[in-house]
Amino acid sequence: MLPTDATALPDPHVCEQARLSRDARFDGLFFTAVTSTRIYCRPVCPAPAPKPANIVYYRHAAAAEAAGFRPCLRCxxxxxxxxxxxxxxDAVVARALKLIDQGALVDAPLSALAGKVGLGERQLRRLFTERLGATPAGVHGTRRLLFAKQLLTDTALPITQVALAAGFGSLTRFNTTFREEYRMAPRDLRKRDAPPSHEVMTLRLGYRPPYDFAAMLDFLRGRALPGVEAVDEHGYSRVIGTGAAPGWLRVSEWDGRDPHALKLELHGAAPVExxxxxxxxxxxxDLDADPQAIAHALEGDARLRPLLRERPGLRLPSGWDGFEIAVRAVIGQQVSVAAARTLTARLAQRYGTALATPFGALAQMFPTPDAIADVDLTEIGLTRARAATIRGLARAVIEGRVDFNPERTLDDFTARWVALPGIxxxxxxxxxxxxxxHPDAFPADDLVLQKAVPTDGTRMTAKALTLRAEAWRPWRAYAVIHVWKASMAAQKPRSPAGAT
Known part of the structure; x- marks a missing residue:
């Protein structure tokens, strides 16, 4: 049973059943702290189950660490x-957490973070403590230390570079903090696991099952830009970095040792990145989605219920770079997916930066806003109106009138973009x-949605569709993906609202 308040711990009986059965669907939704050992674990920990009397449940890893527990070396x-x-x-905690994920507390005070989400410093600290059981600084600190722990265990990075990668300004500070919190020196953890030295770094990216990775690849494959990215039946690859210091990454399924993780292979990235x-x-x-919570919110709709049952692991296929997605979206207006891909590939090849030494089929960086803000894009086959819209959005990004900052609410984000001509x-x-x-994004003007949501052969207006979708909040984007996927399985329609 899911909690009524999405930010609350699951019912204690649910937590107990989940940890005893090692149910991966609850991984990351709570943590199990053992008072006799002062260790905290994931619900999937393979160690023998402690006695219930010795268990305390926490909503967040930072809350467990704030209470004096150390992370389990096994799970x-x-x-x-x-x-x-x-x-x-759009909740304040959600926006603040996204900012923390992007390093908002690395070089700036809590007051700056609070200001970005429209609260006072004291209010934000109180809200975090009430919801997560830890302060923003505690969440930030736990995030850094746990990432450092993963790098120490899974990579051959020198400890100095691990410290930089985790956001510590000095090796001394990192060593001191790590020893104080985890009661061991970073080098001791490295000795225990002794990772092999490889030029390509490999990291695990965990998720909660079910996860339809094949559907994710299928979506990305139809939109992959030759030279910039590549998708095969097993994984996704792309160029990253800059033309002067490029690298590449590949995301694929992990092997049978960890059935609930993707494998990240990374080459050429600086530690601080x-x-x-x-x-x-x-x-x-979309690795942090909770399929149970999403299904619980959407399954009340008779149209969505069979789609959720057919593909319970469908996730939101996001993109690597916001500007790249914005350009793709404009080019995709009123044309098919294939046509949009062809035109976007021409733009990338003509105005992007070619790599001096390609990584196999990966040979091109997507152009920056500066590269296309003042060029004649009609030369690649775009209409004058479409070319003007793309130049205009590039200039708006350069000038800061629009952005992809995580402190934006959905309404704020869309209002800024709609204010631009052609969008x-x-x-x-x-x-x-x-x-x-964004889990609640909802393109109500999409022709595919308007035709596919009703089952009587009619077409809904955008207003009627928006009203119908009120019951799907805050997960409307997942309803969109399910309807698109079901519709595309039978055909690839041409949408006047845009290429889905």
């Missing part, structure tokens, strides 16, 4: 997926879905 809490029920959307890369990929592949509600909500991974 490794750093590998647990995040809890998307309170980490996403690692945490940001992992954060981007977790959003891009309507469909395009703005498509950007919110694919650039932000």
């Amino acid at each position: 490794r809490p750093e590998l647990a997926p995040g809890d998307g029920t309170w980490r996403r959307g 690692l945490l940001g890369i992992v954060h981007r990929l977790r959003r891009m592949f 309507g509600p469909w395009t703005a909500h498509y950007m919110a879905l694919r650039a932000l991974g």
Whole structure:
């Protein structure tokens, strides 16, 4: 049974059953702390189950650490997926957590973070303590230490580089903090696990099952830009970094040792970029979603119920870069997916930066806003109106009139984009879905949705569809993906509202 309040702990009996059965569906939704050992674990921990009298449940790893518990070396809490029920959307805690994920507390005070979400510092601290059982600083600190723990265990990075990757300004500070919190020196953890040295770094990206990775790849494959990214039946690859210092990454399924994780292979990334890369990929592949909470909210609709049962692991396919998704969205207006991909590929090849040394088929960086803000895009086959819209959005990004900042609410984000010439509600909500991974984005003007939601052969108006979708909040974007997937399975329609 799910809690009525999405930010509350599951019922204690549910927690007990989940930990005893090692139910991966609850991984990351709570943590089990053992008072006799002062260790906290994931619900899936393979160690013998402690006595119930010695168990305390916590909503967040930071709350367990604030109470003096250390992470288990066996189940490794750093590998647990995040809890998307309170980490996403427009709530203050969700927006603050997204900012923390992007490093808002690395070089700035809590007051700056509070200001970005429209609260006072004391209010934000109180809200975190009430909802998560830990302060914003505690969440930030736990996040850094757990990521460092994963790098120490799974990679051969020198400890100095691990400290930089986790956001510590000095090795001394990292060593001191790690020893104080985990009662061992970083080098001692490295000795225990002794990772092999490889040029390609490999990390696990955990998720809660079910997860339809094949459907995710299928969506990305139809939109993959030659030279910039590649999708095969097993994984997704793309160029990252800059033309001067490029690298590449590949995301695929992990082997049978960890059935609830994707494998990230990474080459050429600087240590200080690692945490940001992992954060981007977790959003891009929607790894922190809670399928139980989403299904619970949507299954009351008779149209969605069979779709949820058919594909319970369907996730939101986000994108690597916000500007890239914005350009794709505009090009995709009123054309098919295939046509949009062809035109976007031309733009990338003509105005992007070619790699001096390609990584196999990966040979191209997507153009920056500066590269296309003042060029004649009609030369690649775009209409004058479409070319003007793309130049205009590039200039708006450069000037800061629009952005992809996580402190934006959905209404604020879409309003800023709709204010630009040539960008309507469909395009703005498509950007919110694919650039932000916003769970409640809803392009009500989409022709596919308007025709596919009703089952009597009629077409709903955008107003009627929006009204119908009120019951789907705050997970309307998942309803969109389910309807799109079901519709595309039978045909690939041409949508005047935009290419889905």
